[in-house]
Amino acid sequence: MATLKIAQFCWESLHSVREGGLSPAATHLAEVLGTKHEVHFFTRGDGPDRNIGNVIYHFCQPEGDTIIEYCMDLSRKLLTKFRESDTPPFDIIHFHDWHCSDALEELRSRKTVMSYHSTEYGRNGNNFGEWPEFQAISAKEWRCGHLARHVVTVSRHTETEIMWLYGIPEHKITVVPNGIYPEHYYLPLDPGSVKKRYGIHPLAPLVLFIGRLVYQKGPDLLVDAVPQVIKRRWDVQFIIAGKGDMKQELERRCRTLPVRFTGYIPDEEYLQLLNACDLVVIPSRNEPFGLVLTEAWSAEKCAVATDVGGLSENIDDFVDGIKVPVRSDSLAWAISYIIEDPVRIRAMGVAGKRKVLSRFNWARIGRMMDMVYTRVIDGR
Amino acid sequence: MTVSDEIPRLDRNYSAHIYGGPLPLPDTLRIYTPGLYSSHAMNEPGCRRLCMELSIHYPYFVGTMGNVPANSGSTFSRTQKEDFRKYLSGAVFPAMDCMSTWLDSGKSIALSLSGVAIEQLAAEETDSATCLLDLLKHQSVESIGQTYYRSVAGLFSDAGEFTHQVGRHADLVEDLSGRRPRVFEITEFVFNSALIDPIRTLGFQALYSEGSEHLLPTMNPNYVYSCQDLPVLLRNCRLSDDIAHRFHDYTWDRFPLTAGTFARWIAESPGDCVHIRLDADLFAVTGDTAQSFKKFICDLPDALHSCGVATALPSSVIGNSPRGELRLEELGMCSPDTVSALTGIHNMHQQSAFWCLEDARDLVTDRETWRRLQSTDHFSRMAISSGPCGRVLVRSTSQEAYDYFSAYMQTLARCEETCREKLRSQPAARALQCLPPETAFHFHSGYRFTGYSAHSLHEFSRILEFIPDEVFRFHHERMDFPRWISEVLGDTTLAENIDRCTESDQAAQRVRERVRELWQLLR
Numbered sequence: 001m002a003t004l005k006i007a008q009f010c011w012e013s014l015h016s017v018r019e020g021g022l023s024p025a026a027t028h029l030a031e032v033l034g035t036k037h038e039v040h041f042f043t044r045g046d047g048p049d050r051n052i053g054n055v056i057y058h059f060c061q062p063e064g065d066t067i068i069e070y071c072m073d074l075s076r077k078l079l080t081k082f083r084e085s086d087t088p089p090f091d092i093i094h095f096h097d098w099h100c101s102d103a104l105e106e107l108r109s110r111k112t113v114m115s116y117h118s119t120e121y122g123r124n125g126n127n128f129g130e131w132p133e134f135q136a137i138s139a140k141e142w143r144c145g146h147l148a149r150h151v152v153t154v155s156r157h158t159e160t161e162i163m164w165l166y167g168i169p170e171h172k173i174t175v176v177p178n179g180i181y182p183e184h185y186y187l188p189l190d191p192g193s194v195k196k197r198y199g200i201h202p203l204a205p206l207v208l209f210i211g212r213l214v215y216q217k218g219p220d221l222l223v224d225a226v227p228q229v230i231k232r233r234w235d236v237q238f239i240i241a242g243k244g245d246m247k248q249e250l251e252r253r254c255r256t257l258p259v260r261f262t263g264y265i266p267d268e269e270y271l272q273l274l275n276a277c278d279l280v281v282i283p284s285r286n287e288p289f290g291l292v293l294t295e296a297w298s299a300e301k302c303a304v305a306t307d308v309g310g311l312s313e314n315i316d317d318f319v320d321g322i323k324v325p326v327r328s329d330s331l332a333w334a335i336s337y338i339i340e341d342p343v344r345i346r347a348m349g350v351a352g353k354r355k356v357l358s359r360f361n362w363a364r365i366g367r368m369m370d371m372v373y374t375r376v377i378d379g380r
Numbered sequence: 381m382t383v384s385d386e387i388p389r390l391d392r393n394y395s396a397h398i399y400g401g402p403l404p405l406p407d408t409l410r411i412y413t414p415g416l417y418s419s420h421a422m423n424e425p426g427c428r429r430l431c432m433e434l435s436i437h438y439p440y441f442v443g444t445m446g447n448v449p450a451n452s453g454s455t456f457s458r459t460q461k462e463d464f465r466k467y468l469s470g471a472v473f474p475a476m477d478c479m480s481t482w483l484d485s486g487k488s489i490a491l492s493l494s495g496v497a498i499e500q501l502a503a504e505e506t507d508s509a510t511c512l513l514d515l516l517k518h519q520s521v522e523s524i525g526q527t528y529y530r531s532v533a534g535l536f537s538d539a540g541e542f543t544h545q546v547g548r549h550a551d552l553v554e555d556l557s558g559r560r561p562r563v564f565e566i567t568e569f570v571f572n573s574a575l576i577d578p579i580r581t582l583g584f585q586a587l588y589s590e591g592s593e594h595l596l597p598t599m600n601p602n603y604v605y606s607c608q609d610l611p612v613l614l615r616n617c618r619l620s621d622d623i624a625h626r627f628h629d630y631t632w633d634r635f636p637l638t639a640g641t642f643a644r645w646i647a648e649s650p651g652d653c654v655h656i657r658l659d660a661d662l663f664a665v666t667g668d669t670a671q672s673f674k675k676f677i678c679d680l681p682d683a684l685h686s687c688g689v690a691t692a693l694p695s696s697v698i699g700n701s702p703r704g705e706l707r708l709e710e711l712g713m714c715s716p717d718t719v720s721a722l723t724g725i726h727n728m729h730q731q732s733a734f735w736c737l738e739d740a741r742d743l744v745t746d747r748e749t750w751r752r753l754q755s756t757d758h759f760s761r762m763a764i765s766s767g768p769c770g771r772v773l774v775r776s777t778s779q780e781a782y783d784y785f786s787a788y789m790q791t792l793a794r795c796e797e798t799c800r801e802k803l804r805s806q807p808a809a810r811a812l813q814c815l816p817p818e819t820a821f822h823f824h825s826g827y828r829f830t831g832y833s834a835h836s837l838h839e840f841s842r843i844l845e846f847i848p849d850e851v852f853r854f855h856h857e858r859m860d861f862p863r864w865i866s867e868v869l870g871d872t873t874l875a876e877n878i879d880r881c882t883e884s885d886q887a888a889q890r891v892r893e894r895v896r897e898l899w900q901l902l903r
Contacts, residue, residue, distance in 0.1 A: 196845065199846055200831075201728050201731075201831060201843075201846075203727055203728050204831055204832070232778065233764075235831050237831065258830075258831055340764055
């Protein structure tokens, strides 16, 4: 395949502003594509253009009173940056999520690809909203799917969701999962010493939740499950890491429970916790892909997850994790069930690691995205 | 041929463990799917040898509420002798009947007979018991070495006790059979790399361990591995558990398992030699189940013969060239300086009991009692599940596990109290004593119990190292620390000192220093 000139539009990246799972997904994809192609990454941030890991980053600092105005300004400023580099013209222009939809509108006649990492409906925990932002963002998501030459989703679930929500035809969509560098998440350490830092007994089983404390991610389901778990096994401890709107309320509910809230934690601390814990719980109500799952597997940890979205597709039940309905009592059952079996819990983690190595390695994901680009360029 | 002989081997248990969807499997993963992947497909020959190991062990259990009165003065269960007889008649003798058919048909078996089991057998003085001990002399029987009490001594910081127990077992076996064991069995992962040298010094030529589930991706337990130049034989846990756990499971889609099918699985499993372990407890079944199990075991020699599989003794396969180097930590054993999960110490209660037990070395003058309390079975009973790799799967409730822990700690505390008057300093011995849950220090945050308790001064200092500030403050403000230390442990000196500590690190340091002083008073 010939070397392409590729533009990636994403409102976050690992090298500037980082919000959630979108930044590692988009940044690493750009890096893996950068090994074969000329890749420019248009994103938020300060400073001049920089070449980091075979990718040329172009930054801008948008402004706006509402998220809609802010993203319109982001599109405008990134378009200016884009045009400065558009000679020779870009072969492929790839947009990640709706934030740069106005830029996509502007570049609609070019070879464009739109990636859905999630939908507004999903981010609201599978609920429709009546408020203006919800309506506006959903409209932009709908528009992006129809304007782009091709659409990429991170899971079959999201593919179905956008077909249903926005009427995007199936032939226009390709599923390309997120990749991962498992070696970035595996850390040989003594779990006991990490647990002790959190005031937890070295031999107490530790269950970890990592993610935004918002309704979509279901931390409230886990909190409701805690009393049921400790009724069966009194020594289980929980750490809920991350920040979000629900934090205060959850902390209030957990005052008498063995749950610790760490708030936002830096990457190094996250790695330590991930490798020290005994089980990772992903209680999301909607999860297009579930990056935490592949991170847990990379650290050879078993996951108990809700049977939704990408989690449902990627977990082989009772092989590399346990899938449960979106209910706190089901979560409690699965946590209690697997925490009792240290040998099996470890075997499931190792099975997950095998899957990550074979299915979610970035080299493979890069090849899949290459095929999408070829298809767009060929006009198929 | 039965139905199960004809079904391709894609059973739920196996596929659930091995397959992650339609992924291509690395060859090394196929080792436990003998019926699915023929040896020809693997380009590796199937196993032509089988080491069958029968394990007989019965520890001295401590009495829980039902079987030992509070003031009986008895350390162990008062029904110990009756229970052992039941074990003999229900499990051991039926197992030996089956194994006799193996020996009569020219097959060989390895016998893992613990020192405490031999000791109780000898005390029986019955013909059956004598016959069993005579089996050790049989040319086709090889005794496997182990710690005399099947104990946790391998986890102690000092290897002296471990060496003593292994040597004592080897001497006993040599007395009975005229042959010294050559292969040492690691029980319940209680071992670490620092013990390799003592084992070699004691004359052992190989280690026997369990091929854990998590080794699947990289290792084939049907080959010999080596660790610091000592050959390591690994049990095939899948095949062992086919007999131990799945044989009676009528929901298993390979049920009923026949000797012919099982022999074929062995013959098709790539490698040199399959190592199967059976606990004598597996024979403790009754009725039709017992008949079918007995028939299965007794039919196995002929079935193996039909499939071209011979039996072998462990010491005869240790000469095979090792497939690779193995780190003991990969098997789930701890490094010499840490006691991590998967070493037989999985939970806080086991940890508390272990620390108290190790400290009791200098507090219990009755060595025999102290050693009987070291059996790994005590620790298994403090967990709610145990039993992989050829052992009977034991599941108990949290309450049962806690009750056993409580009874164990009471027993240990009682032993220490009984022996206290023989020690150099009774106040020091009291301060260092093991405490049952009733008098342990339970840490609380003000809102809830933190989940951990100190059952000795030693454990108290370890917990102080990591308790959150709010927990320390809560107890400090209520003056719980000095009250517990003076009223329960009788150490007024430390009680006064700890009251002056305003931070947990400072308090931990003070307690550690005091523990050192107290040990000096005792030794």
